[in-house]
Amino acid sequence: MHEFKSKRNSLYCENIKVLDLAKRFGTPLYVYSYHTLIGHFLKLKTAFHSLNPLICYSLKANSNLAILKALVDKGAGLDIVSGGELFRATQAGCPGERIVYASVGKTDREIEEAIHRKILFFNVESAAELENINRISKKLNTSTQVAIRINPDVEPKTHKYITTGKLTNKFGIDFKSAYQIFLLRRALSYVRISGIHIHIGSQITEAEPYLAAIKKVIEFVETLRKKGIFLEYLNIGGGLGIVYDRETPQTAENFAKKVLPLLKRSKLKIILEPGRFIVGNAGILVTRVLYIKNTPKKKFVIVDAAMNDLIRPALYGAYHTIIPLHCTPYTVHRTEKIDIVGPICESGDFFAKDRNLPKLKEGDFLAIMGAGAYAFSMASNYNSRCRAEEVLVVKDEVFIIRKREVREDLVRNEIVPAFLSGL
Ligand code: PLP
Numbered sequence: 001m002h003e004f005k006s007k008r009n010s011l012y013c014e015n016i017k018v019l020d021l022a023k024r025f026g027t028p029l030y031v032y033s034y035h036t037l038i039g040h041f042l043k044l045k046t047a048f049h050s051l052n053p054l055i056c057y058s059l060k061a062n063s064n065l066a067i068l069k070a071l072v073d074k075g076a077g078l079d080i081v082s083g084g085e086l087f088r089a090t091q092a093g094c095p096g097e098r099i100v101y102a103s104v105g106k107t108d109r110e111i112e113e114a115i116h117r118k119i120l121f122f123n124v125e126s127a128a129e130l131e132n133i134n135r136i137s138k139k140l141n142t143s144t145q146v147a148i149r150i151n152p153d154v155e156p157k158t159h160k161y162i163t164t165g166k167l168t169n170k171f172g173i174d175f176k177s178a179y180q181i182f183l184l185r186r187a188l189s190y191v192r193i194s195g196i197h198i199h200i201g202s203q204i205t206e207a208e209p210y211l212a213a214i215k216k217v218i219e220f221v222e223t224l225r226k227k228g229i230f231l232e233y234l235n236i237g238g239g240l241g242i243v244y245d246r247e248t249p250q251t252a253e254n255f256a257k258k259v260l261p262l263l264k265r266s267k268l269k270i271i272l273e274p275g276r277f278i279v280g281n282a283g284i285l286v287t288r289v290l291y292i293k294n295t296p297k298k299k300f301v302i303v304d305a306a307m308n309d310l311i312r313p314a315l316y317g318a319y320h321t322i323i324p325l326h327c328t329p330y331t332v333h334r335t336e337k338i339d340i341v342g343p344i345c346e347s348g349d350f351f352a353k354d355r356n357l358p359k360l361k362e363g364d365f366l367a368i369m370g371a372g373a374y375a376f377s378m379a380s381n382y383n384s385r386c387r388a389e390e391v392l393v394v395k396d397e398v399f400i401i402r403k404r405e406v407r408e409d410l411v412r413n414e415i416v417p418a419f420l421s422g423l
Contacts, residue, residue, distance in 0.1 A: 002281040003033040003393075004369065011325055011367055013393040018286060019325045021391060021398060022365045027288040028305035028388040030376055032401070034070060035394070036282035037372075040252075041071055044274060047256035051263060053270035054120075056100050058238045059085055061275030061373040062283065066392055066401035068092035071278070077120070079238070079273040083110040086117060096120070100235060100271060102149060102199065104129075104170050111136050121145040123197040123235065125172055127181055130188060137190035147195030147235055148178050150220070152213040156201035156239065159316045165200030165213060172198070175220055182229050195268070196221060199237025202276060205249040207258040210236065214262050221266055234268040240277035244370045245319040252277070276373040283372025285310050285388075286325070287351075289364045290343070299338045301360050306342025307349040308382040310368060310375045314348035322351065324358050325365040334359045340366070344383045376402075384410050 003014045011018045013033050021031055044055055056077035059068060063085060068078065069092045077098030078089045089099055096118035104125040106114075111133055114122065124130045124146045137144040151172030154165050164171045173181070185193055200213050214236060221231060236259070241249040250258075263270050287305035294300075312318035322340060336359055340352040351368055360366075379387050386405035391398050 002036040003039075004036070004281075004284060004367070006323075011323055013284070015396045016393050016398055018284070018367055019365055021393075022286045022288065022325065025389050025391060025400070026404070027286050027365065028309050029286045030283055030309075030371065030388060030390040031286060031367075032067065032279075032283040032372060032390065032392045034392055037067065037070060037279055038074055040278045040282065041074055041076060043252040044256075044272065044277065045075070047252040048260070048270070048272070050260065051270045053272055054098060056098065056235075056271055056273050057278055058273045058275030059088060060377060062279045062375070062377050063088050064376065064390055064401050065092055066399070067279060068094070070392075072098075077271075079275075083107070083113055086110070086114055086119075090117065100147070100197075100273070102197065102273075106132075108132070108136060112140065115140055115142060115144055121147050121195060121233070123147050123149045125149050127173070127177065130181060130191060134188040134190045143190055143192055145192045145194050147197040147233055148173060148181060148193060149197040149199070150175065150178055150217055152198055152200065152216045154200055154209050154212045154216070156204045156209040157206065158201045158203050158239075158241070159318075161316055162202035163200075164202075165198060165209075175216070178220070179223070182224055182227075185229075193231075195231055195233030195235060195271075197235040197237065197271075199235075199273060200239060202239050203241040204239045205241035205247050207250055207255055210239075210255075210259055211262065214259060214266075218262060218266050221268070232269055233271055234263065234266050235271035235273065236263070238273040238275050238277070240274050242276055242280040242370065242373075245321065278373075280370055280373035283370075283375065285368040285371035285375060287366050287368065289360050289362055289366065291362060292360065299336065301338050301340045301357075303340060303342060303351070303366060305351070305368065305388070306344040306383070306385060307346065308344060308380045308385050309342075309388055310351070310371055311378050311380075312374060313351055314346070315378075320351060320371065321369040322355065322357060323367045323369060324360060325367060344385075381405075381410055386410065 056079040058079040081103040099119040102123040149172040153167045287303040291302045307314040335356045342349040389404035390402040
């Protein structure tokens, strides 16, 4: 599945020992494997090759320019959700016709910038947004292509915070309202509605929720056809789950086998927007044990990474496999139950609770697996902690792809008014 492998009791990323990287670059440290990243993209491309879809990597999962450039060079498009992400897409050299833009709250400035960049289309999330895009397009005297994001009201069987396709979620437009929009589309003469978009959630491990959503959408597309309304694109979003713990997510091949017959029936050009599937297992977070602390109830292993580096456990109670980098067959057999926690002043700042791990001591290094997606991209400076370095391993070579922040970065944009400086 990925290029992080244990060889002779040491964890390797491609051909490089992770422990050597930790010692060379310091910790906390994000380590990415180039071949895992590209391998996952190519797995999806191969599985869907009979439809030749546009695979728009969802850059919110990990938006480092090197990651984007690696994927764009292999033919990926990008799924963006903000002006900042459009800027990154541009920096990475992604052609406009390979960019799709979702988000429930696009501002006028963001819409104008994306129109100027000639993106493929906006995934429109409300009637009000559609009217606004029409108004801005009129002002710019251009015709803008859009897809309607449908909220198909299906249960994706994932964490409620990453469920996006139920009618209680803020995303997309219900079928009835979408139908009204299509009937009234002629009133909006500066937008061309040429596609349907769905994205039902994230870390989805089964095909059934996709099948349920796609079936509903295809029936809708057929209803529109009967009314003489013809579309060009069907964007089925992202959401494919990966292994963090004992999940058994579908492979790209199995997923494709299940959805391809339906997608072919649609006779539309297919777009996918995977994020986590491509980058999730292509990265790890390496951290060092600072202290061991025993309380009457627990044993805490305090490490130098924290929830500001990887917020998923705090945010969703998410599980990440943790591998000590010093493991020998001897240590593996002497396990104990511990909590692994960071230094931040929140009880939610943990990476593992009541986890059985080999006995650890100060100075040991740990790899927190599955930290490629929604890790650095959700990182913050909380507790005035500098964001960690990111490195990319390509076989025997390692490249710094983001420098470790320094203290000056923390206050770079802050201004103390003159009256406080005594001036
Ligand atoms: N597309 C849209 C519209 C999203 O909101 C997201 C994630 O939130 C994705 C794609 C990517 O999801 P994932 O990383 O689960 O593939």
